[in-house]
Amino acid sequence: MEHHTILVLAGIVVLGIGCQWLAWRLKIPAILPLLITGFLVGPVFDWLHPRELLGELFFPSISLSVAIILFEGALTLEFREIRRLRGVVRNLITVGALVTLVGGALAARLLIGLPWLISFLFGALIVVTGPTVIGPLLRNIRPTQRVASILKWEGILIDPIGALLAVIIFDIIIAEGPLGNPSLIAISTFARIMIIGLVLGLLSGYITAFLIKRYWVPDYLNELFALAMVIGVFALSDVLQSESGLLAVTVMGVVLANSGLHQLHDMWHFKERISILLISTLFIILAANVSFEQLSLLGVNSLLLLGVVLFILRPLSIWVSTLNSDLSRNERLFLSWVAPRGIVAASVSSLFAFRLEELGYAEAAILAPLTFLVIVGTVFLHGSTAKWVAQRLGVAEADPQGFLMMGATAFARALAKLLKENGFNVLLVDTNRHNVRAARIEGLEAHQGNLLSESVQEDLSLSGLGHFLALTSNDEANALACVHMRDTFGARKVYQLPPREENGQEFASGLMGRILFDERATYETLESLMQRGGVIKATLLTEKFTCDEYRQVWGDYALPLLAFRGKKVIVATTDEPFQPEPGWKLVALVLEKEARRAGINAPETAS
Structure with missing residues (x-):
């Protein structure tokens, strides 16, 4: 009994x-x-x-x-x-x-x-x-x-x-x-x-x-x-x-x-x-x-x-x-x-x-x-x-597929601009007023302040936003923000740049967001690529030009970031294979000029 x-x-x-x-x-x-x-x-x-x-x-x-x-x-x-x-x-x-x-x-x-x-x-x-x-x-x-x-x-x-x-x-x-x-x-x-x-x-x-x-x-x-x-x-x-x-x-x-x-x-x-x-x-x-x-x-x-x-x-x-x-x-x-x-x-x-x-x-x-x-x-x-x-x-928020980005650096602004041009809601938050001013000049919605501050969070409208990207140079702040944002966006849609190699052992996996792009794509690496003339481009994948062929053509001259089809989004992370299908637009940080000088000829990118 x-x-x-x-x-x-x-x-x-x-x-x-x-x-x-x-x-x-x-x-x-x-x-x-x-x-x-x-x-x-x-x-x-x-x-x-x-x-x-x-x-x-x-x-x-x-x-x-x-x-x-x-x-x-x-x-x-x-x-x-x-x-x-x-x-x-x-x-x-x-x-x-x-x-x-x-x-x-x-x-x-x-x-x-x-x-x-x-x-x-x-x-x-x-x-x-x-x-x-x-x-x-x-x-x-x-x-x-x-x-x-x-x-x-x-x-x-x-x-x-x-x-x-x-x-x-x-x-x-x-x-x-x-x-x-x-x-x-x-x-x-x-x-x-x-x-x-x-x-x-x-x-x-x-x-x-x-x-x-x-x-x-x-x-x-x-x-x-x-x-x-x-x-x-x-x-x-x-x-x-x-x-x-x-x-x-x-x-x-x-x-x-x-x-x-x-x-x-x-x-x-x-x-x-x-x-x-x-x-x-x-x-x-x-x-x-x-x-x-x-x-x-x-x-x-x-x-x-x-x-x-x-x-x-x-x-x-x-x-x-x-x-x-x-x-x-x-x-x-x-x-x-x-x-x-x-x-x-x-x-x-x-x-x-x-x-x-x-x-x-x-x-x-x-x-x-x-x-x-x-x-x-x-x-x-x-x-x-x-x-x-x-x-x-008309009393429901917009489809929450947009992006809240912590950090308004050159890389973040370039990514935000492309996403906005393709119909996504994007909001950048940064404590650096020069970064915020540059974002606004480029037509982006940006807010100056500390995202971890309760007063800042009260002022922000998250309507239409479904992904959080922590893109600052501070690994600790990125990790803390990701943990904080899990309740809002869910753990699956909270991402951060990989920490520097010397900081990599300091964070337990449960105290971080999902690692973006590639283990080597740290803040310093991204900023270096932007300074070398890197641009963020969207390429339409087809049956004749698949994701594998894209990688073969561009090689180390392109860093895949995410892909989208309509309002559906896949973000490249280190914990899951990134393999968008034909019909998706693949967004990557491309060293286009260096690739051309090296004799690489790739199909024209999509807008």
Whole structure:
């Protein structure tokens, strides 16, 4: 029995991470394969019975996992991001939430026939959107900064608010009996959750920041210390008042995000990995916990209810919340279309449906499958269409195939100029004002400043940029910038010049970007080639003049840099073969005059 349990738990983790990988390959929201897998191993094939597997730990483990996920999301909420949009965010989590609550309750009452209080409980469950689905969706869509900020803040802050509303309504439902006055219990519950959650969240956030800032916690324990604080605060808050823990950990995360901790980046990176693991297992467990008997309760009216949520409640909520704001019509239309539900809706609905059924409320059996229908419906429709909608409405960033270059040297300017002439967005950043001035004279977009400075990063627009090239003479700065830019561009698209031979052993492979061009193509080598009359040229490869033939003709007089076809780009690196096919344009640094003097006659280069 023990070995069987270990095998099942391991299988859930393996399936969860496998679904994440599949979602990455197919470029779809991970929640879709996770939920499908959960339904398959649960109600379809009857392999997984989560409640039997975890026993009394089923709901506590889910609640604790959700708390960690919410804390990780809250760590990204910096106030400077929404200075001009805080009114919209405030309205969305108050007025907009009320519209969804009341509208969802009316729809559940009229279309499904649920009792009024259980209808309002359903309305509270669909108030939430959630960082578990909003985050991956935004990374795929890459909407404009204003739209992304609104959706991110709403998705994180609305989760504890939705849970709070659900708790209040749940207490009102059970208070209908001999337990007390419903209105007094609702007011009392709301007050206790708000006071306990806010106080513990603020205290824990300030204490954690204080201890880490003063180095009272060793570096290797920073992330684990913060995690322990999150778990402890959540547990204490929930003991003092049921369901107040989500508010406490969210407030704690916001406090830390705005505390100025320089260790925050590592902390967030650590929590993100944990959150991915928890999300991967939770969705499978919750989906597997839904039975065929529950799914059979859904009918045509359930689909009509989903339509109301998608096409009436969300647009109405956005319209009311954005009155008198400076958001454009297209921004409002896009916000009206994107509101996928996530893990909080799934977990809270499972919890309250189970509790109400135990108390004899048979009508509550439909709550979990109805909420899962809304989750699947919103995630599927929004996940499959949001990028297309964003592009049609003009609120998506340009195709991120452009280049951010650190360094505006002669080589960088020549490469940037060719790329710009071929339709790529290029932005150069350099601390040297003479280099920046030269770049601007040549018609290039250039910014003077230190790319590692937070103020400089706030000023830069990365719209349309998908590759980072560190091209300065400082090997240490190049490596540090690449590590810093991995979160923005991904490790695969972060590159740096090879370090000088004397510095080559100082950098671990994990603390560098991908090495550009050739191991000998150091900063000094490139600048020397430019001084010898080197030019950067693009040559169209054909069936008659392939990449191999290009190398044979030019030999050591050409250094391949990258290749492109349309907006697709391949950057030459030392860790992968560089072999562009016919139809691609190969970009190289060519010693053209020296080659001609040596009697080399190559085909004319393409523009």
